[in-house]
Amino acid sequence: MSILRKIGADYTPGRGTTFTVWAPEVEQVEVSLHTPNKKRLKLQREAFGYWTALAEDAGPGTRYMFTLNGEKERPDPASLFQPDDVHKASAVIDHSHFNWTDKNWKGLPLEQLIIYELHVGTFTEEGTFEAIIQKIPELKDLGITAIEIMPVAQFPGNRNWGYDGVYPFATQESYGGPEGLKKLVNACHEQEISVVLDVVYNHMGPEGNYLNDYGPYFTDKYHTPWGNALNFDDAHSDHVRNFFFQNALMWLRDFHIDALRLDAVHAIYDTGAKHFLQELREHVNQLEEQEGRNYILTAETDLSDVRLINPIEKGGYGLDAQWFDDYHHVIHTLVTGEQEGYYEDYGKPEQLKKALEHTFVYNGLYSEHRKKTLGTDATANPAQQFVVCSQNHDQVGNRMLGERLTQLVSFEMLKAVAGLVLLSPYVPMLFMGEEYGEENPFLYFVSHTDKDLVEAVRKGRKAEFAYFASKGEAPDPQSEETFNRSKLQRSYTSNEKQKQLREFYKQLIQLRKTAPALAKPDKPNMEVNLEEEKLVLHLIHKGAAPNLYCIFNISNQPQETALVNTTTAGGNWKPILNSADTAWGGGGTGNGEVLKAEASLSLPPASVLILEQQR
Known part of the structure; x- marks a missing residue:
């Protein structure tokens, strides 16, 4: 392991600031201090092209620039603070003075x-x-x-x-x-x-x-x-x-x-x-x-x-850990039907079962989109090593119109998708606003000052959407309106449906935190069955008693199914959370009674039902 070298402006109370910069191909480096008695200090060259100097009167807040070879004046590449902008002076800060109160954390x-x-x-x-x-x-x-x-x-x-x-x-x-x-x-x-x-x-x-x-x-x-x-x-x-x-x-x-x-x-x-x-x-x-x-x-x-x-x-x-994109792509393609761009490699129901049992869908398989074999086997890697989501800044913001899932699927499907993320064995991640179905888009935005660069960004965004069939004009990334349109409305306080969706997310999160079967969810402690034609997923967590049985209907049709005869069979199953309940904005359901093993039941379109085993 290499020995590390301090860089930047290192302030020590009572001693001043040591300036260190790496510039191996430069003949001379000075630091210009924007102090009351403005001055320039020559830095001394040290091994491997590092340059350093101590300025005893440079304290927190002091602005400074490096001058290279007596000509170019530049901010510090390891600047801790740029109070004006990216082209102007850097500022010294004191990391030692903040009053932290988290010493027990x-x-x-x-x-x-x-x-x-x-x-x-x-x-x-x-x-x-x-x-x-x-x-x-x-x-x-x-x-x-x-x-x-x-x-x-x-x-x-x-x-x-x-x-x-x-x-x-x-x-x-x-x-x-x-x-x-x-x-x-x-x-x-x-x-x-x-x-x-x-x-x-x-x-x-x-x-x-x-x-x-x-x-x-x-x-x-x-x-x-x-x-x-x-x-x-x-x-x-x-x-x-x-x-x-x-x-x-x-x-x-x-x-x-x-x-x-x-x-x-x-x-x-x-x-x-x-x-x-x-x-x-x-x-x-x-x-x-x-x-x-x-x-x-x-x-x-x-x-x-x-x-x-x-x-x-x-x-x-x-x-x-690592982000696990396959899970997002499988869910997204199954619930939206989209198959453009990299989504062409997904959309098969059996991929959902594989993603739950083996993690990577492409684990040494040929990718049609990439035109090459992709991936390794992650079956033996613990589920906690993978972060999953149904939305994130990339998957929303890299759409031409920045639409969230709220714009692409039904209200009922939003709840089913929430269940697929929060009841999976993996580490769940939400994207801001998804918990109540935020309707504002999340668009790509910049505020560059270089006109040529702004034009290049605009052209680049257009080229990026060659793969996607989204229609309409791409919003101007440089426009302040594009940025303002991307802000959360937080409308759930006045919108009943959004409030119900947020409450449903709360219930799922609470269940994930408190259910013994979900205390340390992992792939070996799960049974996964999928009715591919119906798009009905049976997911049973059996890490600790009582077992949890999660049934998802991710089709837009009502479906008839039966509890699978599992190794956990025995006892009865009591419904504890149903996305179709009126409390969560659903149409109501008759699935409130305790169910026996192999019992038949009707699932409303786009729904999730969670059962707890009764011994």
Whole structure:
């Protein structure tokens, strides 16, 4: 494991600020301090192209820029705060002064996470960390145990999904900066809610990205959808790796973040002996020992590869979990009928059974969409290693019109889909607003200042929809109206149907938290039967008594079925939750009586019925 080197502006009370920057191909580096007696300090060159200097009078709030070779004035690539914008001065901050009140908080284990993905700018009207704090009671009431925040690394302007960040260490100023994020994390921990932060280590945004002026942060060995890849295995790559290792450790150590979601790790190219992700895990393990607590690393990937999550001693990278897209794609295609683009590989009923029993649908199978064989076998991997959802920022926002599932399926089907996610053995994740059927779209938006870049983004979005048959004009990503249309309405307080849907989600979450059979759900503790023609799924959790029997009708027709004769047969089955009940906005149902094994029953269209075994 490599030895890490501090970078950026490191303030120590009573001593001043040490400035360190990696610029191996530069002949001279100075730091310009925007203090009352403005001055320039020459940095001393050290091994491997690091430059450093101590400024005793540079305290928190001091603005500064680096001057390279006496010509180019640039912000700090490891800036902790960009108070003005991505092109102007960086600012010194003091990580040591925040009054944390969470010293007894140790985080939650994976199997207890019920994740709520949110975008800071559109989750509230104000679009700030402070405003999210005001909504924590709502999330607590719903039963959420973790929020997952889309990237907050400083990006140009104040409207962006966050994947165009160019200062990985600087918390977005328009959201409330580093102080605002710490307040949010502290407030979540007070309510026993974990915080997952989405971080991007596979590319950098285009505007305000000055890394090339400092050194070989990128390599032309590999090409990504965003241009040259970040340099994780070429000449000088040790120091690029150091940059991102330090970033991950900062979020966990200095911001008390509980887990990192690593964006699109399939675009992190590294053919070296020790993959970047494995070494990241090792550095985080070391931090865990120092801090006396665990941190969770989750990857987003489209490769269906268990190497990411297998233990290091078994040749894996040792990450804790990964997003499991197959489950989303199977559900989405079955309930919407959509088959365009990557959805052409899905839509077969038997894939739902396979996703529950074996996890990856493509586990060494040929993918028609990708024109290649894809995936490994994840049957033996515990269910808690996979995060599932029916909606997320990508699957909603990468539609041309940003429609949520609310616009694509019936109200009754929304409840059935909620059951498929929250009653699966996997770690469930909701996308902000889905719990009450938010009707506003979640669109793609930016606020770049470079006109040529704005045009390139517009063209890129149009090209991206070549695969999809969505009709209509793509909303302008640069328009403020596109951003405002993506904000949550929170209309469930005045809309009866939305209130009922939210209450149904609450019941499902409560059941997941309290039912003994769901305390540690896993694939070996389940029986899965599927009536493919009828689209009726029988899912029985038998990890602990009493067993739970979940019956889903994900067709739009009423269906007749019978309880399957299972190894858990014996005793009777008592209905405890039925999506068709009038309490949840359903049409009412006759399925209230206790059922015997192999009993016949009628299922309304798009419904879920949950039974508890009576001994």
